[in-house]
Every structure is written in structure tokens, then in C-alpha cells.
Amino acid sequence: MKAIVDQDTCISCGACVGTCPEVYSFNDDDKAQAISGDIPADLQEGAKDGRDQCPVDAIDIKE
Template sequence: MKVTVDPDLCAAHGACMVICPEVFRIGDEGWAEVLVDEVPAELEEQVQRAVVQCPTQAISVTVDRSAHAD
């Protein structure tokens, strides 16, 4: 799973950072930033919660289905 934050939508509420500080932080520009290239499996649920809780819907996730195919 990959996660991105749209800086044009982010209003720096910080909800994502509170929910999952291992993946999100407020950067020098004042907007949320993603700290990882790939979300660790054990943090996926928290990231999904951050997506739902983001008041401006600035966070999106993509899942590479081919990486999970056997």
C-alpha cells in the first residue's frame, strides 16, 4: 500500500499524524507529509483510519494488487 497527501487539499489539521505518526508528520511547509514509500502491513489499518478521519480528504491510498497475487 502506498499513501499520498495532496498538499492542495491538506489544511494541516494533523489528524493523520495523531492517528499514525509512524507514517505522517507535519512538514516544514506546514502540510502533512508521508514518511514511508510503502506502508508497513502492520500500519495499514491506522492509515485507512487516517484517510477516513482527514477533514479535507487530502489522503489517498493505492494498493498494488499484483504484489499480493501468488
């Protein structure tokens, strides 16, 4: 499973980062980004919760 944050849609609200900081963080442009590579099994539910908290649906998770 991978998470992808659409940089053009992200409004830097921090909902995903606050929900699952192990997967999401802010990049140098103050936009959210996800960890590169596969999300570890123990963080997958948190990653989905972070996606679901995004008010502009900027996060896509590929199974």
C-alpha cells in the same frame, strides 16, 4: 500500499498525524506528508484510519 497527501488540499489540521504518527508527519510547510515508499503491513490499518480522519479528503491510499 502507499499513502499520498495532496499538499494543495491539506489544511494542516493534524488529524492524520494524531491518528497514525508512524505514517504521517508534518513537512517544512506544516502540511501533512506520508512516509515514502510502501507502508509496512502492521501500519496499514492505521494509515487507512488517518486517511479516514482527514476532514478535507486530502489523503489517497494506493493498494
